[in-house]
Amino acid sequence: MNNNVKQPELADIFHKYGADYRRSHCLSTEQSRTMHHIQVCRTAALGGHSEACDHCGFKQNSYNSCRDRHCPKCQTLVKEKWLNSRKSELLPCPYFHNVFTLPHELNPLILNNKKIMLAMLFAATKETLQVFAADPQWRLVGQLGFISVLHTWNQKLMDHFHLHCIIPAGVLSFDKTRWVAARDKYLFRVESLAKEFRKRYLNKLEKIYEQEKLCFHGRASGFADKQVFIQLIKTLKDKQWITYSKQPFGGPEQVLEYLGRYTHRVAITNNRIVSIEDGRVTFSYCDRSDENKIKESPVKAEEFIRRFLLHILPSGFMKIRYYGFLAHANKKATIPLLRQLINPDAEIAEKITETVEEIMLRLTGVDLSLCPECGKGKMVHVEDLPNLLLDTS
Numbered sequence: 001m002n003n004n005v006k007q008p009e010l011a012d013i014f015h016k017y018g019a020d021y022r023r024s025h026c027l028s029t030e031q032s033r034t035m036h037h038i039q040v041c042r043t044a045a046l047g048g049h050s051e052a053c054d055h056c057g058f059k060q061n062s063y064n065s066c067r068d069r070h071c072p073k074c075q076t077l078v079k080e081k082w083l084n085s086r087k088s089e090l091l092p093c094p095y096f097h098n099v100f101t102l103p104h105e106l107n108p109l110i111l112n113n114k115k116i117m118l119a120m121l122f123a124a125t126k127e128t129l130q131v132f133a134a135d136p137q138w139r140l141v142g143q144l145g146f147i148s149v150l151h152t153w154n155q156k157l158m159d160h161f162h163l164h165c166i167i168p169a170g171v172l173s174f175d176k177t178r179w180v181a182a183r184d185k186y187l188f189r190v191e192s193l194a195k196e197f198r199k200r201y202l203n204k205l206e207k208i209y210e211q212e213k214l215c216f217h218g219r220a221s222g223f224a225d226k227q228v229f230i231q232l233i234k235t236l237k238d239k240q241w242i243t244y245s246k247q248p249f250g251g252p253e254q255v256l257e258y259l260g261r262y263t264h265r266v267a268i269t270n271n272r273i274v275s276i277e278d279g280r281v282t283f284s285y286c287d288r289s290d291e292n293k294i295k296e297s298p299v300k301a302e303e304f305i306r307r308f309l310l311h312i313l314p315s316g317f318m319k320i321r322y323y324g325f326l327a328h329a330n331k332k333a334t335i336p337l338l339r340q341l342i343n344p345d346a347e348i349a350e351k352i353t354e355t356v357e358e359i360m361l362r363l364t365g366v367d368l369s370l371c372p373e374c375g376k377g378k379m380v381h382v383e384d385l386p387n388l389l390l391d392t393s
Helices: 010-024 029-040 075-087 104-112 114-134 190-210 218-224 226-238 252-262 301-309 331-342 356-364
Strands: 048-053 059-063 095-101 145-153 159-168 170-172 179-181 242-249 273-277 280-287 293-300 320-324 379-385
Touching (some): 010 029, 010 301, 029 301, 104 218, 159 252, 242 252
Antiparallel strands (some): 048 059, 095 159, 095 242, 280 293
Protein backbone atom coordinates (compact mmCIF):
# COMPACT_ATOMS: atom_id res chain seq x y z
CA MET A 1 0.00 0.00 0.00
CA ASN A 2 1.26 3.50 -0.80
CA ASN A 3 2.59 5.05 2.41
CA ASN A 4 0.99 8.38 1.47
CA VAL A 5 -2.47 6.83 1.30
CA LYS A 6 -4.36 6.68 4.58
CA GLN A 7 -5.15 3.17 5.78
CA PRO A 8 -8.93 2.72 5.43
CA GLU A 9 -10.70 2.13 8.72
CA LEU A 10 -13.96 0.71 9.97
CA ALA A 11 -14.97 4.22 11.05
CA ASP A 12 -14.60 5.40 7.44
CA ILE A 13 -17.06 2.74 6.29
CA PHE A 14 -19.61 3.83 8.88
CA HIS A 15 -19.11 7.52 8.02
CA LYS A 16 -19.61 6.86 4.32
CA TYR A 17 -22.37 4.24 4.33
CA GLY A 18 -23.68 4.08 7.90
CA ALA A 19 -26.53 6.58 7.51
CA ASP A 20 -27.98 4.73 4.51
CA TYR A 21 -27.68 1.45 6.38
CA ARG A 22 -29.53 2.82 9.40
CA ARG A 23 -32.35 4.10 7.21
CA SER A 24 -32.89 0.74 5.50
CA HIS A 25 -32.29 -1.65 8.42
CA CYS A 26 -33.67 -2.11 11.92
CA LEU A 27 -30.75 -2.03 14.35
CA SER A 28 -30.66 -3.14 17.97
CA THR A 29 -29.71 -0.59 20.62
CA GLU A 30 -26.30 -2.27 20.99
CA GLN A 31 -25.63 -2.23 17.24
CA SER A 32 -26.57 1.43 16.86
CA ARG A 33 -24.50 2.39 19.90
CA THR A 34 -21.44 0.49 18.66
CA MET A 35 -21.58 2.11 15.22
CA HIS A 36 -21.77 5.52 16.86
CA HIS A 37 -18.88 4.78 19.22
CA ILE A 38 -16.60 3.63 16.40
CA GLN A 39 -17.44 6.71 14.32
CA VAL A 40 -16.52 9.16 17.09
CA CYS A 41 -13.57 7.22 18.57
CA ARG A 42 -10.48 9.42 18.91
CA THR A 43 -12.20 12.44 17.41
CA ALA A 44 -12.98 15.89 18.81
CA ALA A 45 -16.51 14.66 19.56
CA LEU A 46 -15.27 12.74 22.62
CA GLY A 47 -13.02 15.47 23.91
CA GLY A 48 -9.45 14.99 25.05
CA HIS A 49 -6.59 17.38 25.74
CA SER A 50 -4.16 19.64 23.96
CA GLU A 51 -0.42 19.34 24.50
CA ALA A 52 2.66 21.29 23.51
CA CYS A 53 6.37 20.53 23.19
CA ASP A 54 8.50 22.05 25.96
CA HIS A 55 11.39 22.45 23.50
CA CYS A 56 10.05 23.71 20.16
CA GLY A 57 6.50 24.71 21.06
CA PHE A 58 4.82 22.31 18.62
CA LYS A 59 1.14 21.82 19.55
CA GLN A 60 -1.31 18.97 18.92
CA ASN A 61 -4.59 17.62 20.21
CA SER A 62 -5.00 14.14 21.64
CA TYR A 63 -8.56 12.81 21.59
CA ASN A 64 -10.24 10.25 23.83
CA SER A 65 -11.06 6.67 22.85
CA CYS A 66 -14.60 5.32 22.83
CA ARG A 67 -13.60 2.21 24.85
CA ASP A 68 -16.21 0.11 23.10
CA ARG A 69 -15.20 -3.56 23.24
CA HIS A 70 -16.10 -3.99 19.55
CA CYS A 71 -13.91 -1.07 18.41
CA PRO A 72 -10.69 -2.12 16.65
CA LYS A 73 -8.86 0.99 17.91
CA CYS A 74 -9.54 0.35 21.58
CA GLN A 75 -8.49 -3.24 22.24
CA THR A 76 -4.69 -3.11 22.31
CA LEU A 77 -4.36 -1.35 25.65
CA VAL A 78 -7.25 -3.30 27.19
CA LYS A 79 -5.63 -6.55 26.07
CA GLU A 80 -2.21 -5.62 27.46
CA LYS A 81 -3.67 -4.66 30.84
CA TRP A 82 -5.66 -7.91 30.94
CA LEU A 83 -2.59 -9.99 30.03
CA ASN A 84 -0.57 -8.25 32.73
CA SER A 85 -3.18 -9.29 35.29
CA ARG A 86 -3.08 -12.88 34.04
CA LYS A 87 0.73 -13.05 34.38
CA SER A 88 0.44 -13.39 38.14
CA GLU A 89 -2.05 -16.25 37.74
CA LEU A 90 -0.08 -18.54 35.43
CA LEU A 91 0.84 -22.03 36.63
CA PRO A 92 4.18 -23.79 36.01
CA CYS A 93 2.73 -26.48 33.76
CA PRO A 94 1.76 -27.06 30.11
CA TYR A 95 -1.60 -25.75 28.88
CA PHE A 96 -4.12 -27.15 26.40
CA HIS A 97 -6.26 -25.22 23.92
CA ASN A 98 -9.69 -26.72 23.18
CA VAL A 99 -12.36 -25.25 20.90
CA PHE A 100 -16.10 -26.03 21.10
CA THR A 101 -18.17 -25.06 18.04
CA LEU A 102 -21.95 -24.83 17.61
CA PRO A 103 -23.38 -26.23 14.34
CA HIS A 104 -24.34 -23.62 11.76
CA GLU A 105 -27.91 -24.95 11.70
CA LEU A 106 -28.35 -23.12 15.03
CA ASN A 107 -27.17 -19.73 13.72
CA PRO A 108 -30.64 -18.26 12.97
CA LEU A 109 -31.83 -19.15 16.48
CA ILE A 110 -28.65 -17.80 18.09
CA LEU A 111 -28.89 -14.47 16.26
CA ASN A 112 -32.42 -14.07 17.63
CA ASN A 113 -31.47 -15.19 21.14
CA LYS A 114 -27.79 -14.35 21.64
CA LYS A 115 -27.84 -13.84 25.39
CA ILE A 116 -29.52 -17.10 26.33
CA MET A 117 -28.06 -19.38 23.64
CA LEU A 118 -24.48 -18.15 24.01
CA ALA A 119 -24.76 -18.44 27.81
CA MET A 120 -25.78 -22.05 27.15
CA LEU A 121 -22.61 -22.52 25.08
CA PHE A 122 -20.50 -21.48 28.07
CA ALA A 123 -22.54 -23.65 30.45
CA ALA A 124 -22.52 -26.80 28.28
CA THR A 125 -18.76 -26.47 27.72
CA LYS A 126 -18.04 -25.98 31.43
CA GLU A 127 -20.20 -28.96 32.42
CA THR A 128 -18.66 -31.19 29.76
CA LEU A 129 -15.08 -30.45 30.78
CA GLN A 130 -15.70 -30.77 34.53
CA VAL A 131 -17.64 -34.06 34.11
CA PHE A 132 -14.72 -35.51 32.16
CA ALA A 133 -12.23 -34.25 34.74
CA ALA A 134 -14.15 -36.04 37.50
CA ASP A 135 -14.55 -39.32 35.57
CA PRO A 136 -12.00 -42.02 36.63
CA GLN A 137 -11.74 -43.36 33.08
CA TRP A 138 -9.73 -40.26 32.15
CA ARG A 139 -7.44 -40.95 35.16
CA LEU A 140 -7.54 -37.42 36.52
CA VAL A 141 -10.42 -37.22 39.05
CA GLY A 142 -10.42 -33.65 40.22
CA GLN A 143 -11.36 -30.10 39.28
CA LEU A 144 -10.16 -28.37 36.13
CA GLY A 145 -9.49 -24.66 35.88
CA PHE A 146 -9.82 -22.85 32.57
CA ILE A 147 -10.49 -19.59 30.76
CA SER A 148 -13.17 -19.55 28.04
CA VAL A 149 -13.26 -16.89 25.32
CA LEU A 150 -16.21 -16.45 22.95
CA HIS A 151 -15.71 -15.80 19.24
CA THR A 152 -18.68 -15.36 16.92
CA TRP A 153 -17.06 -14.98 13.49
CA ASN A 154 -15.02 -16.69 10.81
CA GLN A 155 -12.41 -15.04 8.58
CA LYS A 156 -15.07 -13.73 6.19
CA LEU A 157 -17.05 -12.14 9.06
CA MET A 158 -19.86 -14.69 8.80
CA ASP A 159 -21.57 -16.01 11.95
CA HIS A 160 -19.52 -18.85 13.43
CA PHE A 161 -20.11 -19.38 17.15
CA HIS A 162 -17.33 -21.10 19.06
CA LEU A 163 -15.57 -21.07 22.40
CA HIS A 164 -11.80 -21.13 22.93
CA CYS A 165 -10.76 -22.76 26.21
CA ILE A 166 -7.25 -22.38 27.62
CA ILE A 167 -6.75 -25.16 30.18
CA PRO A 168 -3.84 -25.97 32.54
CA ALA A 169 -2.84 -29.58 31.88
CA GLY A 170 -4.11 -31.25 35.02
CA VAL A 171 -6.59 -31.13 37.88
CA LEU A 172 -6.66 -30.23 41.56
CA SER A 173 -7.78 -33.29 43.52
CA PHE A 174 -11.13 -32.87 45.23
CA ASP A 175 -9.47 -32.99 48.67
CA LYS A 176 -7.11 -30.18 47.51
CA THR A 177 -3.96 -32.14 48.42
CA ARG A 178 -2.64 -33.19 44.98
CA TRP A 179 -2.03 -31.92 41.48
CA VAL A 180 -2.82 -34.67 38.96
CA ALA A 181 -1.05 -34.00 35.66
CA ALA A 182 -2.75 -34.83 32.37
CA ARG A 183 -1.31 -36.91 29.55
CA ASP A 184 1.39 -35.27 27.45
CA LYS A 185 -0.52 -35.21 24.15
CA TYR A 186 -4.15 -34.64 25.01
CA LEU A 187 -6.49 -33.81 27.87
CA PHE A 188 -9.54 -35.83 26.78
CA ARG A 189 -10.51 -37.50 23.49
CA VAL A 190 -12.18 -34.88 21.31
CA GLU A 191 -14.72 -37.35 19.87
CA SER A 192 -15.95 -38.18 23.37
CA LEU A 193 -16.00 -34.50 24.36
CA ALA A 194 -18.06 -33.67 21.26
CA LYS A 195 -20.74 -36.24 22.08
CA GLU A 196 -21.11 -35.04 25.66
CA PHE A 197 -21.09 -31.40 24.60
CA ARG A 198 -23.79 -32.09 21.98
CA LYS A 199 -25.99 -33.92 24.50
CA ARG A 200 -25.73 -31.21 27.13
CA TYR A 201 -26.31 -28.30 24.75
CA LEU A 202 -29.33 -29.90 23.08
CA ASN A 203 -30.86 -30.81 26.45
CA LYS A 204 -30.64 -27.17 27.45
CA LEU A 205 -32.06 -26.03 24.11
CA GLU A 206 -35.07 -28.36 24.37
CA LYS A 207 -35.74 -27.15 27.91
CA ILE A 208 -35.77 -23.43 27.05
CA TYR A 209 -37.95 -24.16 24.01
CA GLU A 210 -40.51 -25.88 26.23
CA GLN A 211 -40.32 -22.94 28.64
CA GLU A 212 -41.10 -20.60 25.71
CA LYS A 213 -37.99 -18.47 26.33
CA LEU A 214 -36.94 -18.22 22.67
CA CYS A 215 -37.75 -15.52 20.11
CA PHE A 216 -38.39 -16.37 16.46
CA HIS A 217 -37.86 -13.72 13.79
CA GLY A 218 -36.59 -13.69 10.22
CA ARG A 219 -34.70 -16.85 9.30
CA ALA A 220 -35.61 -18.38 12.67
CA SER A 221 -39.37 -17.89 12.33
CA GLY A 222 -39.97 -21.42 11.07
CA PHE A 223 -38.71 -22.93 14.33
CA ALA A 224 -41.74 -21.52 16.15
CA ASP A 225 -43.52 -24.58 14.67
CA LYS A 226 -42.84 -27.35 17.18
CA GLN A 227 -42.56 -30.04 14.51
CA VAL A 228 -39.92 -28.03 12.67
CA PHE A 229 -38.02 -27.55 15.93
CA ILE A 230 -38.23 -31.28 16.73
CA GLN A 231 -36.79 -32.05 13.30
CA LEU A 232 -33.96 -29.59 13.95
CA ILE A 233 -33.12 -31.37 17.21
CA LYS A 234 -33.19 -34.75 15.46
CA THR A 235 -30.87 -33.47 12.73
CA LEU A 236 -28.46 -32.06 15.29
CA LYS A 237 -28.45 -35.26 17.35
CA ASP A 238 -27.43 -37.20 14.25
CA LYS A 239 -24.74 -34.67 13.31
CA GLN A 240 -21.12 -34.90 14.44
CA TRP A 241 -20.33 -31.79 16.46
CA ILE A 242 -16.89 -30.22 16.24
CA THR A 243 -14.49 -29.99 19.12
CA TYR A 244 -10.85 -29.30 18.49
CA SER A 245 -7.73 -29.69 20.59
CA LYS A 246 -4.24 -28.37 19.94
CA GLN A 247 -1.02 -29.83 21.28
CA PRO A 248 -0.26 -28.38 24.71
CA PHE A 249 1.83 -25.25 25.04
CA GLY A 250 5.33 -25.61 26.40
CA GLY A 251 4.76 -23.38 29.38
CA PRO A 252 3.33 -20.16 30.83
CA GLU A 253 5.22 -17.79 28.49
CA GLN A 254 3.77 -19.39 25.37
CA VAL A 255 0.31 -19.43 26.94
CA LEU A 256 0.42 -15.71 27.64
CA GLU A 257 1.40 -14.98 24.05
CA TYR A 258 -1.38 -17.24 22.78
CA LEU A 259 -3.99 -15.71 25.07
CA GLY A 260 -3.13 -12.34 23.57
CA ARG A 261 -4.19 -13.58 20.14
CA TYR A 262 -7.68 -14.60 21.24
CA THR A 263 -9.01 -12.71 24.23
CA HIS A 264 -9.63 -9.19 22.93
CA ARG A 265 -10.07 -9.75 19.23
CA VAL A 266 -12.81 -7.93 17.39
CA ALA A 267 -14.53 -9.26 14.28
CA ILE A 268 -12.16 -7.36 11.98
CA THR A 269 -9.15 -5.11 12.55
CA ASN A 270 -8.48 -1.97 10.54
CA ASN A 271 -5.35 -3.42 8.95
CA ARG A 272 -7.49 -6.03 7.16
CA ILE A 273 -9.54 -3.37 5.35
CA VAL A 274 -7.92 -2.99 1.93
CA SER A 275 -10.13 -0.44 0.19
CA ILE A 276 -13.47 1.40 0.32
CA GLU A 277 -14.73 2.56 -3.06
CA ASP A 278 -17.72 2.47 -5.42
CA GLY A 279 -20.03 1.18 -2.71
CA ARG A 280 -17.81 -1.82 -1.99
CA VAL A 281 -15.48 -2.81 0.82
CA THR A 282 -12.52 -5.11 0.12
CA PHE A 283 -10.92 -6.86 3.07
CA SER A 284 -8.27 -9.53 3.49
CA TYR A 285 -8.83 -12.93 5.07
CA CYS A 286 -6.93 -16.12 5.75
CA ASP A 287 -8.30 -19.04 3.72
CA ARG A 288 -8.04 -22.02 6.08
CA SER A 289 -9.11 -24.39 3.31
CA ASP A 290 -6.24 -23.32 1.01
CA GLU A 291 -3.08 -23.65 3.10
CA ASN A 292 -3.89 -20.48 5.07
CA LYS A 293 -3.27 -18.26 2.07
CA ILE A 294 -4.12 -14.58 2.49
CA LYS A 295 -6.83 -13.56 0.00
CA GLU A 296 -9.09 -10.57 -0.58
CA SER A 297 -12.89 -10.48 -0.51
CA PRO A 298 -14.83 -7.58 -2.09
CA VAL A 299 -18.41 -7.17 -0.81
CA LYS A 300 -21.05 -4.46 -1.00
CA ALA A 301 -20.72 -1.95 1.84
CA GLU A 302 -24.22 -2.82 3.01
CA GLU A 303 -23.27 -6.49 3.27
CA PHE A 304 -20.01 -5.68 5.04
CA ILE A 305 -21.85 -3.63 7.69
CA ARG A 306 -24.45 -6.39 8.07
CA ARG A 307 -21.74 -8.96 8.70
CA PHE A 308 -19.89 -6.77 11.20
CA LEU A 309 -23.06 -6.08 13.16
CA LEU A 310 -23.74 -9.83 13.49
CA HIS A 311 -21.00 -9.87 16.11
CA ILE A 312 -22.19 -7.14 18.45
CA LEU A 313 -22.81 -8.83 21.79
CA PRO A 314 -25.71 -8.02 24.12
CA SER A 315 -25.00 -5.29 26.64
CA GLY A 316 -23.28 -6.68 29.72
CA PHE A 317 -22.65 -10.11 28.20
CA MET A 318 -19.26 -11.47 29.38
CA LYS A 319 -17.20 -12.91 26.51
CA ILE A 320 -14.35 -14.05 28.79
CA ARG A 321 -15.22 -16.35 31.70
CA TYR A 322 -13.23 -18.24 34.32
CA TYR A 323 -14.04 -21.66 35.74
CA GLY A 324 -13.00 -24.20 38.35
CA PHE A 325 -9.85 -23.37 40.28
CA LEU A 326 -9.38 -20.27 38.05
CA ALA A 327 -12.82 -18.85 38.89
CA HIS A 328 -12.65 -15.43 40.54
CA ALA A 329 -14.12 -16.82 43.77
CA ASN A 330 -11.45 -19.55 44.00
CA LYS A 331 -8.19 -18.39 42.45
CA LYS A 332 -6.92 -16.27 45.34
CA ALA A 333 -6.59 -19.46 47.38
CA THR A 334 -6.05 -22.09 44.69
CA ILE A 335 -3.29 -20.48 42.58
CA PRO A 336 -0.72 -20.26 45.42
CA LEU A 337 -1.68 -23.79 46.49
CA LEU A 338 -1.29 -25.19 42.97
CA ARG A 339 2.08 -23.53 42.49
CA GLN A 340 3.30 -25.29 45.61
CA LEU A 341 1.86 -28.62 44.48
CA ILE A 342 3.17 -28.42 40.88
CA ASN A 343 6.61 -26.84 41.31
CA PRO A 344 7.37 -24.73 44.38
CA ASP A 345 10.72 -23.65 42.88
CA ALA A 346 9.27 -22.27 39.62
CA GLU A 347 9.80 -18.57 38.90
CA ILE A 348 6.63 -16.56 39.25
CA ALA A 349 5.89 -13.73 36.82
CA GLU A 350 5.17 -10.50 38.63
CA LYS A 351 2.28 -8.24 37.77
CA ILE A 352 3.67 -4.86 36.75
CA THR A 353 2.17 -1.40 36.74
CA GLU A 354 2.54 0.44 33.41
CA THR A 355 1.24 3.74 32.13
CA VAL A 356 -0.30 4.00 28.66
CA GLU A 357 2.93 5.60 27.44
CA GLU A 358 5.02 2.74 28.84
CA ILE A 359 2.78 0.09 27.25
CA MET A 360 2.96 1.75 23.82
CA LEU A 361 6.74 2.16 24.11
CA ARG A 362 7.09 -1.55 24.88
CA LEU A 363 4.75 -2.63 22.07
CA THR A 364 5.73 -0.22 19.30
CA GLY A 365 9.03 1.37 20.31
CA VAL A 366 7.33 4.78 20.00
CA ASP A 367 7.69 7.20 22.90
CA LEU A 368 4.36 9.04 23.00
CA SER A 369 5.78 11.68 25.32
CA LEU A 370 8.46 12.66 22.79
CA CYS A 371 7.70 15.57 20.44
CA PRO A 372 6.93 14.18 16.94
CA GLU A 373 8.15 17.42 15.38
CA CYS A 374 11.60 18.05 16.85
CA GLY A 375 12.23 14.68 18.50
CA LYS A 376 13.91 16.37 21.45
CA GLY A 377 11.29 17.92 23.69
CA LYS A 378 8.55 16.34 25.80
CA MET A 379 4.86 16.87 25.11
CA VAL A 380 3.27 18.65 28.07
CA HIS A 381 -0.45 18.78 28.89
CA VAL A 382 -1.84 22.25 28.20
CA GLU A 383 -5.60 22.05 28.67
CA ASP A 384 -8.54 19.68 28.57
CA LEU A 385 -10.81 19.67 25.52
CA PRO A 386 -14.55 19.38 26.13
CA ASN A 387 -16.62 16.33 25.22
CA LEU A 388 -18.92 17.64 22.48
CA LEU A 389 -21.49 14.90 22.99
CA LEU A 390 -23.91 15.15 25.88
CA ASP A 391 -24.34 11.35 25.94
CA THR A 392 -22.09 8.81 24.18
CA SER A 393 -23.57 5.80 25.90
